[in-house]
Amino acid sequence: xxxxxxxxxxxxxxxxxxxxxxxxxxxxxxxxxxxxxxxxxxxxxxxxxxxxxxxxxxxxxxxxxxxxxxxxxxxxxxxxxxxxxxxxxxxxxxxxxxxxxxxxxxxxxxxxxxxxxxxxxxxxxxxxxxxxxxxxxxxxxxxxxxxxxxxxxxxxxxxxxxxxxxxxxxxxxxxxxxxxxxxxxxxxxxxxxxxxxxxxxxxxxxxxxxxxxxxxxxxxxxxxxxxxxxxxxxxxxxxxxxxxxxxxxxxxxxxxxxxxxxxxxxxxxxxxxxxxxxxxxxxxxxxxxxxxxxxxxxxxxxxxxxxxxxxxxxxxxxxxxxxxxxxxxxxxxxxxxxxxxxxxxxxxxxxxxxxxxxxxxxxxxxxxxxxxxxxxxxxxxxxxxxxxxxxxxxxxxxxxxxxxxxxxxxxxxxxxxxxxxxxxxxxxxxxxxxxxxxxxxxxxxxxxxxxxxxxxxxxxxxxxxxxxxxxxxxxxxxxxxxxxxxxxxxxxxxxxxxxxxxxxxxxxxxxxxxxxxxxxxxxxxxxxxxxxxxxxxxxxxxxxxxxxxxxxxxxxxxxxxxxxxxxxxxxxxxxxxxxxxxxxxxxxxxxxxxxxxxxxxxxxxxxxxxxxxxxxxxxxxxxxxxxxxxxxxxxxxxxxxxxxxxxxxxxxxxxxxxxxxxxxxxxxxxxxxxxxxxxxxxxxxxxxxxxxxxxxxxxxxxxxxx
Numbered sequence: 007x008x009x010x011x012x013x014x015x016x017x018x019x020x021x022x023x024x025x026x027x028x029x030x031x032x033x034x035x036x037x038x039x040x041x042x043x044x045x046x047x048x049x050x051x052x053x054x055x056x057x058x059x060x061x062x063x064x065x066x067x068x069x070x071x072x073x074x075x076x077x078x079x080x081x082x083x084x085x086x087x088x089x090x091x092x093x094x095x096x097x098x099x100x101x102x103x104x105x106x107x108x109x110x111x112x113x114x115x116x117x118x119x120x121x122x123x124x125x126x127x128x129x130x131x132x133x134x135x136x137x138x139x140x141x142x143x144x145x146x147x148x149x150x151x152x153x154x155x156x157x158x159x160x161x162x163x164x165x166x167x168x169x170x171x172x173x174x175x176x177x178x179x180x181x182x183x184x185x186x187x188x189x190x191x192x193x194x195x196x197x198x199x200x201x202x203x204x205x206x207x208x209x210x211x212x213x214x215x216x217x218x219x220x221x222x223x224x225x226x227x228x229x230x231x232x233x234x235x236x237x238x239x240x241x242x243x244x245x246x247x248x249x250x251x252x253x254x255x256x257x258x259x260x261x262x263x264x265x266x267x268x269x270x271x272x273x274x275x276x277x278x279x280x281x282x283x284x285x286x287x288x289x290x291x292x293x294x295x296x297x298x299x300x301x302x303x304x305x306x307x308x309x310x311x312x313x314x315x316x317x318x319x320x321x322x323x324x325x326x327x328x329x330x331x332x333x334x335x336x337x338x339x340x341x342x343x344x345x346x347x348x349x350x351x352x353x354x355x356x357x358x359x360x361x362x363x364x365x366x367x368x369x370x371x372x373x374x375x376x377x378x379x380x381x382x383x384x385x386x387x388x389x390x391x392x393x394x395x396x397x398x399x400x401x402x403x404x405x406x407x408x409x410x411x412x413x414x415x416x417x418x419x420x421x422x423x424x425x426x427x428x429x430x431x432x433x434x435x436x437x438x439x440x441x442x443x444x445x446x447x448x449x450x451x452x453x454x455x456x457x458x459x460x461x462x463x464x465x466x467x468x469x470x471x472x473x474x475x476x477x478x479x480x481x482x483x484x485x486x487x488x489x490x491x492x493x494x495x496x497x498x499x500x501x502x503x504x505x506x507x508x509x510x511x512x513x514x515x516x517x518x519x520x521x522x523x524x525x526x527x528x529x530x531x532x533x534x535x536x537x538x539x540x541x542x543x544x545x546x547x548x549x550x551x552x553x554x555x556x557x558x559x560x561x562x563x564x565x566x567x568x569x570x571x572x573x574x575x576x577x578x579x580x581x582x583x584x585x586x587x588x589x590x591x592x593x594x595x596x597x598x599x600x601x602x603x604x605x606x607x608x609x610x611x612x613x614x615x616x617x618x619x620x621x622x623x624x625x626x627x628x629x630x631x632x633x634x635x636x637x638x639x640x641x642x643x644x645x646x647x648x649x650x651x652x653x654x655x656x657x658x659x660x661x662x663x664x665x666x667x668x669x670x671x672x673x674x675x676x677x678x679x680x681x682x683x684x685x686x687x688x689x690x691x692x693x694x695x696x697x698x699x700x701x702x703x704x705x706x707x708x709x710x711x712x
Contacts, residue, residue: 007031008045016533024527047079055086066092073098075131077537081138098503100125100550101172102148103132117174119587124546130536162186162560164591175590180600186559187588189605191566198563199235201608202512205561207631209508219266223506224495225552227518230276233269236495240265262631266492271500275479280431280440283308288472291406295355296334297327297697312432313395322389323396330358330383334699336404353701359397366390402429413465416455420448451478498548509556514564516578519545549580566607613638657685
């Protein structure tokens with residue numbers, strides 16, 4: 007592109023709809039006047055190879071833990087460094103693939119189904135290595151597994167052996183007691199975590215297994231979604247301060263035995279609530295000050311700690327907001343940015359504060375406008391103090407919103423955010439590290455943006471600094487908390503290839519493994535080459551490595567039925583591929599019987615009778631461990647035995663000659679509610695409505711009546 011040759015990476019002419027990209031890049035390149043990194047790379051590699059570019063490196067370099075080869079000249083750079091240094095690259099591979107066969111583009115590059123479906127990146131790496139070896143790279147030394155290992159007998163062992171040797175599935179007999187691979191289909195995320203807890207308790211209680219909580223790894227592709235549920239269901243996180251890592255026992259009859267666990271790599275926004283609150287602050291100020299957004303912000307932990315808002319205070323504030331008809335916008339001046347004339351002063355936060363503050367100072371009994379043509383809204387008693395704290399919080403937000411209207415250098419924005427966050431947020435006494443972590447992130451934003459003197463003086467809009475902050479957070483995870491006792495709960499990537507006796511995948515649903523379509527103007531995604539990044543293939547590669555890392559058991563938990571409609575949810579693509587790969591290892595005569603017990607279908611509630619009926623859910627004994635759920639199942643049985651039918655006979659016919667259009671509409675929209683209302687003359691409770699953000703331009707009939 008720098009030389010005017012506007013073709014893509016394959017050397018093919020770029021389509022007309024994307025031709026703007028090389029032209030725009032060419033203009034920017036001409037304006038900058040410096041070579042881009044891809045242009046500089048060949049020259050730098052040649053200098054490294056010739057030894058004219060000094061590198062502060064030791065004589066020997068050992069690169070460990072690689073599962074894939076990065077693209078963009080990594081092998082060329084490694085070969086150039088190896089001219090002056092001793093370089094060893096250690097690659098972890100599911101199996102040894104024939105690079106020459108892959109280069110020949112055979113129809114079936116692999117025999118094993120999972121390796122064929124989940125191992126595309128492994129094939130790309132093998133192909134890149136074969137290309138490099140053909141270009142002169144030293145021969146690759148392949149280290150095979152220990153030949154003294156006995157042939158596997160379990161389903162999991164046979165599956166791993168076939169993957170490691172790239173062998174087609176060979177059906178064979180299966181022991182009835184083989185539980186090395188189990189699938190669990192549940193109703194929603196909460197039941198998934200409950201089913202996983204009970205499955206792990208069964209494995210821990212198995213006689214002679216010597217299994218401990220430290221031997222268990224739980225992988226979760228949607229960790230931020232499941233982490234609160236794990237904390238609620240499993241018990242308390244493991245306490246590293248205790249020598250034996252034991253947990254306080256639950257009261258007899260109250261809850262299942264607790265599991266020691268540790269959530270290892272949550273997002274830094276989650277582990278440090280101050281960072282998540284700052285991101286919410288930037289989003290709030292950059293937006294329209296809508297009612298739901300502001301109320302959600304006031305409910306954040308750092309804000310509540312700073313202004314001492316409790317649940318009653320937040321409920322009171324919500325009542326004030328509804329009573330004073332706040333919609334969006336702090337004041338008319340801030341709302342004018344969105345095209346609303348300044349003459350319209352109603353439905354803003356400023357108007358609501360004026361009414362509330364005046365109502366705290368004078369009587370609001372008579373319906374007359376007070377000074378300034380303000381209708382006072384009554385505030386009495388201890389609520390006056392709550393109002394003062396609310397006004398202070400909104401004042402800080404308004405000050406930041408005023409500053410956000412202009413463009414300033416990055417140093418100004420960082421200094422402003424430091425001041426505002428100290429005024430709006432507070433951390434508990436024993437959590438001063440939260441504010442320190444926020445200040446460190448802000449310092450990194452400043453350092454990243456000012457590495458070049460020309461950039462530090464460029465005026466940035468508020469949206470730009472918000473984007474810089476989000477990018478800084480997106481590239482970080484919380485503090486790694488591995489191997490400190492208890493079950494390790496983590497996302498799919500940090501512990502790749504680390505062996506555990508039990509490996510579980512929690513939330514193996516299509517939403518977690520389905521990848522969005524690439525952008526229409528992404529030329530790399532339109533014409534991928536071996537070694538290019540592919541989120542979909544990376545997720546499947548991580549699953550393949552998780553299967554190989556399991557020693558004794560591999561547990562899959564997924565959604566099996568919809569919580570609201572009870573409709574069957576089909577297996578996700580990856581879950582179906584794994585299920586089919588396991589069934590292919592079973593003799594045809596046994597396949598149907600084993601398929602029925604290979605996946606456990608859990609009932610909707612943990613207090614269902616099936617959870618406490620021997621053998622109902624695949625275990626010799628009962629499935630559930632929670633005594634309170636057992637009490638619920640027994641109570642439910644007694645009430646079911648004594649219950650009478652809801653409707654014994656048909657209701658009397660109520661044929662209407664004329665059907666009102668509104669009745670027909672309500673019946674088609676909500677049949678159950680229409681039946682209860684028309685036939686039983688009862689009314690179902692309505693769902694609480696979220697506060698509206700629409701500016702009213704006309705009164706409805708109900709509002710006129712009020």
